[in-house]
Amino acid sequence: MLYRRVDVPFELYEINILDASDEELVKISEELGLALNLEEMKKIKEYFAKKGRNPYDIEIQSIAQAWSEHCCYKSSKCYLKQFLFDVDAEYVISAIKEDAGVVEFDEEHAYVVALESHNHPSAIEPYGGAATGIGGILRDVLCMGAQPVALVDPLFFGRPDTPDEVIPRGTKHPLYLLSGVVAGIRDYGNRVGIPTVGGMVFFDDAYLTNCLVNVGCIGIARKDRVIPSKAGGAGDLFVLAGGLTGRDGIHGVTFASAELDEKSEEEARGAVQLGNPIIKEPLIHACLEIVEKGLLTGMKDLGGGGLSCVVGEMSLAAGCGAEVWLEKVPLKEKGMAPWEIWISESQERMMLTVKPQHVDEVLYIFQKWDVPAVVVGRVTDDKILRIYYHGHKIYEMDIEFVVSAVEYCRPYTSKKVEAVDEVREADCEKTLLEMLSHYNVASREWIIRQYDHEVRASTVVKPLQGRPNMEGHGDAAVIRPTESWKGLALTADVNPWMTKIDPYWGTASAFDEMIRNLVAVNATPHSFADCLNFGNPEKPERMGEFVESVKALGWMARNFGLPCVSGNVSFYNETPHASVPPTPTLMGVGVVEDVRKAITVDFKRKGSGIVLVGETAREFGGSLYCAVTGMKSTVVPRTSPERLRKYCDAMLEAFDKFKVLSCHDVAEGGIAVAIAEMCIASGIGCSVSVDTVGVEPYVALFAESNTRWVVEVENPEEFVEFFRENGLKAYHLGYTGGDAFEVEGQFSIAVGELDRAWRNGLTKYTGW
Template identity: 40%
Template sequence: MTLDTVGRAHETPDERQPYTELGMKDDEYARVREILGRRPTSSELAIYSVMWSEHCSYKSSKVHLRQFSTKAPKSDALLVGMGENAGVVDIGDGWAATFKIESHNHPSYVEPHQGAATGVGGIVRDIMSMGARPIAVMDSLRFGAADAPDTRRVLPGVVEGISSYGNCLGLPNIGGEVAFDPCYIGNPLVNALCVGLLRKDKIKLATAPGPGNKVVLFGALTGPDGIGGASVLASATFEEESQAKRPSVQVGDPFMEKLLIECCLELFEADVVVGIQDLGAAGVSCATTELAAKGTGGMDVRLDLVPLRDPTLRPEEILMSESQERMMAVVTPDDIDAFTAICNKWDIPVTVIGEVTDTGRLVMTWHGETIVDIPPGTAADEGPVYERPLHEPAGQSALNAADPAMLPRPSDLRAALLSVLGSPNIASKEWVTSQYDRYVRGNTVLAQPADAGVLRIGEIMPGATTTNRGIALATDGNGRYAKLDPYAGAQLALAEAYRNVAMTGAVPLAVTNCLNFGSPEDPEVMWQFAEATRGLADACRALGVPVTGGNVSFYNQTGSAAVHPTPVVGVLGVLDDVGTRVRSGFTEEGARVVLLGETHEEFGGSAWAQVAHDHLGGLPPAADLPAEQALAKVMAAAASRGLLTGAHDLSDGGLAVALAEACLAQGVGCTVSLPGDDAFVDLFSESSARALAAVKPEAFAEFVELCHKHDVACYGLGVTGGASLVVEDVLEIPVDELRQTHQATLPAIFG
């Protein structure tokens, strides 16, 4: 095959190029020609096609995502915000945390194990590229109906991929979600979160300053796996025959990634890295264009020096390959020997492939022939920006009019509770979480099924042993709520994650998000997306927590059938002393059971409506953000004063499920009375900004006073103790029966 050089591109201006096959529109291709003043070479076309893909360029979402900056609350804790590989926040004592959540949805449908595994690997490298040690992972997973044949294919592979990769890295998996809905058949959502720790004055950025500095590729060799992987699979409507795209799914090697983590940390400690970028979506194309665009402006690269697993790869394939466990660094000439020595110590392949320039051009050669000569910013930062048409879905009004208040209520509340408790979305996820190592490295304080994961940081990093500080993390989302009202649904996702972090006694500090939607070319989907981003931005401003970064995942649909709009929100909080953290549920007998927050008749999108009537309609619960903020303040103060023996948020399934799960936490029952005169509403409403607190008997009066101080409604329900969940005059269920119902569902389906 004739090498397509820049000179040849000038000589053959009318040669047909496969830009449509690479996902580019006619006008996008025309714009590339305008930028270059000629047709692109095949290598340049490869770069622009992946860099201007939906996954990499955010071309349909940028105009809406700007709200996260324009509406951002002032936060002294925010050290690095959107636009870098991950956000960074100051957590005190000289330390910073970096965290981010991203999707690997389509690859996980095509090849569940590798799709999910490389999703974990990719998000871990994002954290590494900020100069941090990755310390924990979480995942938010959604599948089709639990008993659907394809779910039995996809879910075990996804869980195996997550567990094998994370366990091999020695990273605890401390929380997340698993949910089921028929809308996710063919389009599972696999959202992976990683959190890392670093000194606040040691942040690394993706930049290539300093003409003469060397461009270094290190890590695994480049192969044919993942060519056009995330950048292509996540940027087009998904069809059933997409399993033919298996070669586009990356193949992970967690043992190489573990070596890469330790190697990077030693490189950072030696201060031999000027700038660094992981090779994720778009591979070498992304790393070179983004580093050059954010640096002095230019870079010369010898593409033929890239170490290959397959020597037959063409330049275009090397540029598009998304082979895993690779990083690119900018290093001064004086530090190259030290950099190389550290890589050799960790058996990490390392190659100098280029040099930083100030020409404002990214130039790549192949055995002496120039195959790329472009302004790097045009690929990295100046891609197309679309203001897609949008309008409310045609059936939205009818959907909202289908109020579940009109549904028959259960005559047997005991049976209703057991039915909801044993449903796949509410049932124990231990079949999944038992495959993850939650306690590796010994710094996990709380993990699944607690409301949020908590880590102590005092023993993770050298020099941090003097601090008792900890961090809390939670991820949440509810596609059923967002389907009914995407504005409120996004706010409720944030509110629940914020509340779950608060349940540990931590102070919520910052937000990351993964926004999962159908095709942006569908005006109804774009309306959902626009409303969700508007709702999330407004809620962040109201709660005073900034968005540090995240991910947009479009094209989550098969043909014309889109998934429910599913914004997933991660919240990070800080504990001054992990010794004061609040445990999940009822942990001791004799504690006073207190309900916090107000209950209203709110059943839109509820677990009860789904389980009892397979119903989705009405409006979701109202998001009461001031009440969420007040509740968080009560929990932080109560934790610091040592007033509580446990706590649990109210969300899916309402008070009924919260009481059952609180009893199951340590096998401690309770006897309670309901605060209202409608037992069904009291038990199954899903009103927001509510929680259960188990208060030490001697601290009850102080706790009530604290609630009054913050205008948080509180109702004394009863006491913990005994072997049953007793709701006086309503129901009585032995804890053993609750446990059997709760734990039996997923093993019965998945074996």
């Protein structure tokens, strides 16, 4: 008998793993939804054999949560520590080890940054999955003692023009997923009063059966009020505050640590959490009031694994143990088994550790804000976690074994990219219009307008920039988080077409684009967070994609001098139909010394000079040019962190020396799309020549070489000379003016025609 009901007045089972064969161990894992492999089950069996007893169901369920890929990073820690985690900077207060990165902003304040994924839940239930993703990232920032001030949302879906008849069983249409995800982000963010100021939306066939929903948040905190994600010490009491605990979200982390298939929608719907933004706002206010009054010793949100993970992680980080009285946990419904209470991922919950003398005041503050709160346990002076339920001890394990017992350095194979370049000249005018109307370039206004990016009245540079009601996309948003004129710039970047061809150079290009976007608004790059989305790490080729990507990220970050302060790894983004492309989403944070000097993308006036800064090469791998012409290239643009640093320093110095009116980084579609977007946002045309760039005209217009910007400046000749004196490349292309985008010898397209192609590019599929 594998399961024996224990003689107690509630549901509790003993799991007979000591007598179980290998086949039976696998059966136990499958039947209990543990998602543990045979070796991990044998490790648990060995542990309990030494203790001389079998585990209870709550104990083995707890181990499954802690050992899930989502919680313990068992497949990624080895390579992250080897290639990425050694990048540091003196202004970083806390990185990687906490729920969010904490970085010095000014003498009094720090900013707090986090980036996470909510992919599998969003594929099953797009509205709820995306909403709870926003709720979770807000808690990650809040638990450091910070007021959340802005959100970003990088999203990835199958192509919007996918015919219904090719949608696999158990998969929802990309447009259904898009509308549901956007609505979930909109409703949660707007209702809790935090602006969504940036992000990206990318469409590709490879995301058809596994969409990606990444969410980022930045907050602001007083440096002397930053709270650690650990208990203070023995004798502290655990205070659980916020939403009630229910059966929603059970096995959420194990569900997120396995591939999706056609049965997932039916079998895993209960693993999707239910968010409630109405309780989140008072929860934020109450927690921040307690932080301000110095009444707590530690705080952590209940995310993946619920109580199971938060208590163990807070205790172990303090070198302590814990005792929990599970019957004190407020429930949504009667009849929940202890193991369900323990691992539930019900939303809007925070765990605080508080000295006994402060507990009454803490509970009063929560009561004042109408937020449920109760003492559920205490910190002990050993490293053992004990759980009691109505007077019965139902759990006793070493916390170290549960929280940090698994780590793999999985084998990997890195694919060799064969050099292919079949690119040739195409009709430039037709190509540009097709590029502007392409669903990966066209206007996202329908999405952006649904988000309240003005709430809190601190968004200085907005996601849409230019003519009122006719704006274009900006490179980065800028917020003013304090009363000073100092600001923060935010951007989110990755090009999956490039990483699909070459994970190493594609990731390096994503880093380059992140830096370019920050510099374009006159921000000094300061830190970044990553959300690394990949397929099944048990497959060597998928693990190879991950390792190459992390290698590139570490190389760029280390040599540029930019610390990675927070991040997330999301594996198993794969179905029997396809794996997602390597998608290392990056969220960059820059410091703007004076937000009044921030720069936007729209041309400001007629008659000013247009300058291209940077070096152009024949690099079309993963390019928009190849996508719209059907030509093939595997030559993904190269970059150099040292060269990137030189150009960034020179750009920021030039912004101080010269009258720079607008700036736009060069990305998808090359300088042709960049200049067209500057025209669209302003309604001002221009006349340029690309003859001096030193490459064939179509290469100059459409290549996507890294480390380049288009700049509108008052005195272009002096601006170009400044860069050349610094040993860098810059080219005076022409001047603004007129009502058309004219390229000498190539085309002349009215700005109105550019605008129509761009604004209607996505709506022709969605109807929105």
